[in-house]
Amino acid sequence: MPMLQPLRAALRGLPASRRRRAELLGALPFILLVGLVAVYGAMEPAVLDPAQVGYQLQSGMPLILVACGQTLAILVGGIDLSVGGIVSLSSALLATQASTFPGGPWAAVVCILGVGLIAGGINGILVTFGRLPPFIATLATWSIYSGLALVVLPKDGGTVPAEITDLAVGKSAGLANSIWLLVILVGAWLVFRRTPFATSLFAVGGDEARARLRGVRSYPVKIAAFSATGGFAAAAGLWLSATTTTGLPLAGDALILPSIAAIVIGGTSLMGGAGGIGLTVVGALILLVLRGVVAVLGLTPTFAYIVTSCLLIGMVALRHFARRLEED
Amino acid sequence: MHLDIPRGREVLTAHAPTVASYLLTAILLALALGFAPYLLSGGNLNTQLTFAAFIGLAALGQTLVILAGGIDLSVPWVLAFGAIQLGNFGDLPGGVAIVLIVVLGGLIGMVNGVGVVALGVSPIIMTIAVGGLVQGYLLEFGRGNLYSAVPELANTIVSSSIGPLPLIVVLWGILACATGAVLSKTIIGRRIYAVGTNDRTARLSGINVPSTRVLTYVVSGAMAAFAGVLLAGFLGAAYPTIGEPYLFGSIAAVLLGGAAIEGGRGSYWGTIAGTLTITLLGALTPVLGLHQGELRVVYGLVILVGLYMARGGLLLASRQSR
C-alpha cells in the first residue's frame, strides 16, 4: 500500500534504537555467563572438564530447579515463598518414606512430586479463588509446608534408597546425569514455550484483565503455574536428598531468596509476563560460577555475597534506567 | 483514614481489620488462660512480653515500610548485624555502641530506601540484595558464634525492670505509642499512608514520595538493629542466623495486624495485636505438646485465618455503611 509509505518510514525510524538497546540488555546475562566461565576456566582449567562440570551442576541443581519453578509463579505475576517449605518437605519425605514405601522407592518419588504439585496447587487456589496476594498466601503456606517437613523429620537424618542416589550422581552416555537433566530442562522449556498454553501463561502474567478479555481463563492458568512451581520445588528437594543421601528438613529456606535472585539476574521481570526458564538457568549458572570463581580466588564467601548483591542491584537498576531512557 | 475521630459506622469500616486482629488475639488469650494459666502469671508473663517486644520492634519499621507500599526482607540480617556488632563494639562505652549501631542500622535502611526510589529496584529485590550484603559482612566478622563481651549497658537494659515490667517491654511500649501516634496524628503519618495508597496521587498532591519512602526504610533498619542489640543482651550471645525467625515474624505480625500488603491500610496498633498473637502461639504450642514443626504449621494456618478474618470484618463493615 503505497499510501502508507510515510507511516512506515516513521515506524521504522523511532523504535530502532530502542530495539537495539532492549536486545543488548537481554543478551547481557548470556555475555556475563560466558565471560565468567571463561575467567573461571582460565584460572582453573580443570573445572571445564565434563566430570567437574557435572559435579558442580549436581550441587547447584537444587537452586536451578527451585529457580526454574519460581520462574513460572513469577511469569503469571505471582511469587512463591513457599518453595523453601516444599523443598524441605520433599526432602524429609524421601528420607523417611522411600525405603519402606509400598510399591518401591520410585513410586515414592512419583508420590512426592505429586505432593509438590498439590502443595503448589493450594498456593494457586489461595491466590485465585482465595483472592490473597501471592506474597502473603505463600508466606503462610511456607510456614505450613516447612512445619510439615519438621513434623515428618524433626532433624537431619533418615535414609535415601541407593538407587535414587545412583541416578542423581550417575552418568549416562559419558556425561553426568546432572548435565542431562539441565539439557532436558532447557529443551522442554523451549518446546513448551511454543504451546498455546504457554502463550496463555505469558498473557495472564503480562496483563490478566486483557488476557481474560481475550478469552483466556486466568484462574486455571495461574493454578497450573503455581502447581508446577511446587512440582519443581519437590524435585529440588528430591535431588538434594538424593545427592546428600540424607533428609534435610530445614534446607529449603536458604533457597528462597537466591532463587529470586537467579530469576532477576537472568532477566525475568518480577512484574510477570516476560522472561522464562531459559533465562533463569542462565541466572542460576551465573550465581553458581560466581561462587566457584570466588572460591578459586581464595576469597571468603563474604565476597560471593557482596558480588551477588551488587550484581542483583546493578542489573535491575540498569534495566530501570534503560526503560527511563525509552520513555523520554 | 481519618484526621479526626471518625463517627458512627465509619469507625467500623476504618478499624474493622484492627478489630479482627484483636479478636484473634483475644481468642488465643482465652485459650492460653484455659489451657495454661501459669503462662500468663508473673515471671512467665514478663518473659512472653519480652519475646513479644523483640518481634514488636522488628515489626515496627516493617509496619511503616509496608504502609508506604514496600517490604523489608533485610530485617533478619540487620537484626543479626545489631546483635553481632554489639560484640565488635565491645571496647566502646555501652551507650555509644548502642547509638552507633542504631545509626548504622538506619544507614543500612537508607541504602534499601535509596535503591528502591532512585535505582528503581523493586523492594523485594533491593532488600534481598542488601540483606545479602549484610550477611556477607556477618560471615566475615561474626564467625565466632558466641562472644562474651556484652557491654554493660546491654546487660543493664535487659536485666532491669521498671515497676513490675521489664525495661525492654517498657521501651517497646513507649516506642509503640510513639509510632501509633505518629502514624495517626502527624503530617509524616499522613504522608506515609498517602504514598502507600497511591504514590502517583501523592506526588501530584505535592508529597515528597521518595523521601517518605526512604524514611520508612531508615526506621526499619534502625529498629531492626536495636532489636538485635536487645536480643543479644537477652540471649547473652549473637550469631549470624540470630535474626532468621524475624523475617517471617515481622511480616506476619504486620499482616495479622490487618495491614494490606499493597500499602496504605493498617496501623501499628494492629501490628501490636499481630505481635501478641504470634507470641501467644509460640507460648501455647509447647504447652499443648506440640513441637517446632507443628508450631510452624499453626503459624501458617493462623495467618490464613487472620487474613480472612480481617477481610471478612472489612466486608461486613463496608456493607453496613452502605
Next chain:
Amino acid sequence: MPRSGDGDWLRVTDVRLAYGKVVALAGANLEAVAGEVHGLLGENGAGKSSLIKILSGVVAPDAGSIALGGTALGLGQPSLAERAGISTVYQELSLIPTLTGAENLAIGRSLGVRARLTGRGLEAHARALLREHGAPPIDVGRPVQLLSFAERQILEIVRALSLPHRVLIFDEATSALPPDESRWVLGKARDAARSGAVVLFVTHRLREIREVCDTVTILRDGATVTSGRTAEFSDDQLVAHMLGRRLERLYPERADSSSQEVALEVRDWTTRRVGPLSLTVRKGEILGIAGLEGHGQRELLLGLAGDLPSKGSMVLDGRVYNPGNPGSAIKSGIMLVPEDRQKEGLLLPQSILFNVALASLGRYGRLGGWLDDRRARADVSAITTELGLPDRRLDHAASQLSGGMMQKVVLGKALLARPKVLLLHDCTRGVDVGTKAQIFEMMFRLAREGVSLVFYSSDFAELVNMSDRIAVMVEGQVGKVLEAGSLSEDNILKVAIGAEIAPAAAS
C-alpha cells in the same frame, strides 16, 4: 472468516447497567443488520463504552437482553461473546504488552502444533494475516510494548478481523491513527459489512460518520435517544441529539475578569514531546487549551505542574519559576487537577477529609508536625460544603462516591491548596450535568478572585463557552492562540486539523 449469508442482525433491548451509584446505561436500545456499518454515537460518558463492554462480554448488564440472529446472547463472559461471533477492536487495546505481535495474534487459538513449534511458523502466520488485510508490515516478532502506538492499533484491528465474526465492533479504532491509517480502518469496516457481518462503529469524527456509517444510533446519558439512516440527519441534528437540550443552561453568565497583568509566562519552553513553545497566562483569566487527543496537552499540563522535567524560562508572578516536582510547584502556587481522577487524583480507600487536605497538609502542622485536626476539618468542611458535598460524608472513603462527587473532592483538594494558577485537565469528562454546571460556576468565581485557570477540555463547546482565549495544540506546539471574537468550535477544529492535514498531502 465472516459467515456469508443474509439476514443476520443484532438487537439490544433495554440494557441497563450501574456501577454502584453511577448509572452507566439507563435503557440502551440498538438494532443493526448485516451488510451495514452502524454508527454508535454519543458524548464522552454517554454509555457507548459500557454498551460495548456488555456486547463483548466484559461486564454483565443489570437488566435487558441482547439477541444475535434470533438467539439470545450469553452475557458476562468474553469467551461466550467470542463463541457467538462477536469480535471487538477495543479502545484501550487488548494486546498483551509483553508478548510479541505474532503471539498476540495467536492467543487462544489452535494453529496446529507444527506452526507453533517453529517460532517462524507463528510469525509467518501473523505476517500472512497482516498482508491479507492490507495492513502495513509490522515486526511481529517483537514484544508489543516495543511497537509504536499506531502499530499496536493496527495489530489490534487485524486481530479482531482475523477472528471468525458475525459482529465486528470498532471502538474508537481511528482516534489515535494518522489519516492514511484511519482510511484503511474505514475501508476494513466497509469490507466487513459487505461480506455479511454486522459492523458497529464508534467514532467522534463527524467526517468518518458521514463517510462510513449507513445507519446510526445515538446515546445520551446512558439511553438511546434516536436512531435511523445517517443521511436523514444533518450534522447539526446529530450534534443536537448527542448534546441534548442542556447546552444553554450549562454555562453561567460571566463578565470578563481577566486583567492585563501576567500571572505565568512561559518562553521557549520544552518538556517531553512538547515545545519549544511560548505562552502567557493572565491574572484572572481562563485560558483554554484545545487539541485533538494526544497532541501534547497532557504533557503541557504535567510540565507546568512540575511532574515532567522541562527546559526553558518560566516566570510566575514576576519570579523565576522552576519546579523540580509537583510539591515545589504547589508551594509556588501552581496546582494541577490531573486527568485520571481515580488513579492520579484520589486516594480511593481513604476518607474525603484526608483526600481534600492532602495537598495542604503542611499548613495544618503544629509543634513540628502534629496535625491540627480541628482546623483541618473546619477548612475542608468549608470547601466541601461550597462544592455541595454533605458534611457528614467527610469520613466516607472516596471510593464510595460517584464520578462527579469524586471530581469535586479532587477540585476541593486543589482549592484548599490556594493556587495562583490552577491547571485543569479535562475535569468535566464523564461528569454529570449538574456537577458540570457547578464546576463551571466555581471556575468563574475563581477567575473573579484573580486566580488564573488553564483549562484543557476534550469538549470544544465547553472551551468556547468558558475560555477568554484558547491555545490550540498541534503536535506538541501551540498552533495558534484564538482571541476573544474568534472563539468557535470551527476555528479550533480548523487549527487542529489544518496542521494535521499537511503531512498527508505529501503521500
